[in-house]
Amino acid sequence: MTAASIAKDLRAAIRSGTYTPGDRLPSEAALMATYGVARMTARHGLSMLKDEGLTVTRHGSGVFVRAFEPIIRDTTGAPADDSTVTAEIDETGAGLTVRTLAVTAEADAPEKVRTALGLAEGDKVTVRERLHLRERKPVLFATSYLPASIAAGTPIAERDVGQGGTHARLADAGHAPVRFREDVVARMPSIEEIEELRIEPGTPVLAVTRTAFAADGTPVELSHVVLDAGEFMLRYDID
Amino acid sequence: MTAASIAKDLRAAIRSGTYTPGDRLPSEAALMATYGVARMTARHGLSMLKDEGLTVTRHGSGVFVRAFEPIIRDTTGAPADDSTVTAEIDETGAGLTVRTLAVTAEADAPEKVRTALGLAEGDKVTVRERLHLRERKPVLFATSYLPASIAAGTPIAERDVGQGGTHARLADAGHAPVRFREDVVARMPSIEEIEELRIEPGTPVLAVTRTAFAADGTPVELSHVVLDAGEFMLRYDID
DNA sequence: GAGTGGTCTAGACCACTTA
DNA sequence: AAGTGGTCTAGACCACTCT
Incomplete structure (x- = not known):
């Protein structure tokens, strides 16, 4: 005892x-x-x-x-996107920077991604990976999957998506996302996540699966976001 | 090594x-x-x-x-309330029961609660505590605070709030909640939470702070909800 | 160099589960 | 009764930090 x-x-x-x-x-x-x-x-x-x-x-x-001074991630309406970070993260998130790690124009889609995006076997996806840092420390890792039939050949498949981020480009292509679903789970980080986000022992991660839908109900983007729970608070405003 | x-x-x-x-x-x-x-x-x-x-x-x-078969807590529009649990928790939540632990008609409000509800020092609150169980295992603990000036003397201050839950009673009193804010944090459970929710080692909790606002913008309810993250997935649908 | 935490050994006794 | 995990001891050596 x-x-x-x-x-x-x-x-x-x-x-x-x-x-x-x-x-x-x-x-x-x-x-x-x-x-x-x-x-x-x-x-x-x-x-x-x-x-x-x-x-x-x-x-x-x-x-x-230990101290806990969370970044507030306000998801209401604001898309989580490369060039809209300052809009997405509220004032407490000052000092946040984004690093785009990899962009693949055409990749094979994992089964779960295919299902979520309503794709057939063999259909390709465009994959974007990025890392958010708060004062040099990585705090968020995100992977976005978009149907290559929509994204390939557009700036979405480029390293720099341009003003407004992927959502603006989707809108340009006539697939503006209008509805989002976020599924939030908390769990202990994997070894890879501990290394990638330099997570302290005793700290969980928030794993957010976000699906963006166009006006016709078609899913146009699936994002897996892993956040260091020692750094974030998620905020949802619901009407 | x-x-x-x-x-x-x-x-x-x-x-x-x-x-x-x-x-x-x-x-x-x-x-x-x-x-x-x-x-x-x-x-x-x-x-x-x-x-x-x-x-x-x-x-x-x-x-x-270990296995992970989460209950999906779909927050969209559906109030989290005693008598609306089956509406709140989707089909995977079958077998969920609710136990109202305590109802206090008039209690002193902790400072944070007072601030969130816009109350003055000395103002009282009505407090409701409840526990949700999944097949006998407690999975969610919730504490709701409402201004006693609204709730005392109504069924909200009773053990049984009646059909439609506290939100229906708030509506009856002319304070229908129309907007909600949820702040979500993940962390490791306290000792009390480990005991109360019988949480497994290595399992975080999701701590949700929900504020309900009436049409005029007045906060009418503050809820602290602690969920066993080994049992839940939070779902948010955003337009 | 002194003090701190990180890891490992070898052995003891206890508490719970399963058959 | 045999096998499992839970706790504790006493000691060793290593790696890092601070001054």
């Missing part, structure tokens, strides 16, 4: 404000002395707090209370 | 389908033998998978690959 009780004490101290975000917690050695336990036990107590996302550990430096 | 490599091997095996949801992974003793490591090392490898939400452990029985 000792590891759990160490965690309990520290947790209470954090909640009560004895330790505030950024503060250093007692070291493993200090906890061993205070509680008279073996090192692995003190460690285990601390690791519980880490798993709860309450603390971050800095190797060689200490265990620190 | 060994604990990490054990985790890596098992993770790859799970992804490739060698182990499918529900399957038992090799025991700690088996991993000790296979990799020639101490027990704590094998354990650590397994605990990584648990922290990633890939597995669940059953004491005395084994470590099993």
Whole structure:
């Protein structure tokens, strides 16, 4: 019970404000002395707090209370697009930059993508991958799939989609997206996501699957967006 | 590196389908033998998978690959309310039941609630707490705050709000909610949430703060909803 | 160099599950 | 009763940070 009780004490101290975000917690050695336990036990107590996302550990430096200052991602109406980031992310998102990682004009579509876009087997898709960074730290990774029958040959298949982003280009092509569906799931990140987004232990990700539909109901874009939940709050305004 | 490599091997095996949801992974003793490591090392490898939400452990029985079959919570237009649960939760949510835990006609409002509802210091709120269960397992905990000036004395302050839920009663009182804002955050659960929702290790929660506004823009209800992310997918339809 | 966290070993005892 | 995971001890060596 000792590891759990160490965690309990520290947790209470954090909640009560004895330790505030950024503060250093007692070291493993200090906890061993205070509680008279073996090192692995003190460690285990601390690791519980880490798993709860309450603390971050800095190797060689200490265990620190974590802060949460989320970027608000306001999805209402505003398309999530390369050149409209500042519109999409509200004022708290200042300092956000976008890096387009890869654009593939024609690629094979994974089964799930094909189904979501209503494509037949063998139909190609245009794929865009991008990364959002907040002060150098990657915070969001997005992959967009569009039917190549619509996107190939347009600026959507280029690195620079131009003013207004992919949605403006879709509109140019007569496929303006007018309705969106977002499916939101929270889960622990995969190893790849931990590396790509440099996610802290004890931090989940938000995985958003967004489908954009044209006026005739045709799906025109499918996006998989993975957000570091330690950095974001999703905001939805519903009428 | 060994604990990490054990985790890596098992993770790859799970992804490739060698182990499918529900399957038992090799025991700690088996991993000790296979990799020639101490027990704590094998354990650590397994605990990584648990922290990633890939597995669940059953004491005395084994470590099993986890499944994810989410309830879809479709928020579009449909109010999240006691008597409208079946409307709110789509067909995959069959088997969901609601338990109203507590109703307080007049309570002091926490500062954040007061601010969100635009109340003055000393103003009272009506508080409703409820728990949703899926086949006996609690999956969602919700607390609603309404200005007591509106709700006290109406069925909203009663255990049974009647047909149509609180939103219908708000409408009866001339405060029909017409606009909603939902702020969604994902994080690891607190100890209380782990106990209350019986959340598995390695599972985050979705914390939704929903504000309902009447036609004149007045906030009429603030709800804090905590969902077991191992059980839910949030769906938003946006025009 | 002193102090911090990261990893691993080898062994003990306990609690739960399954047959 | 045998097998499983849960917890703890006591000690080792390594890697990183701070001053």
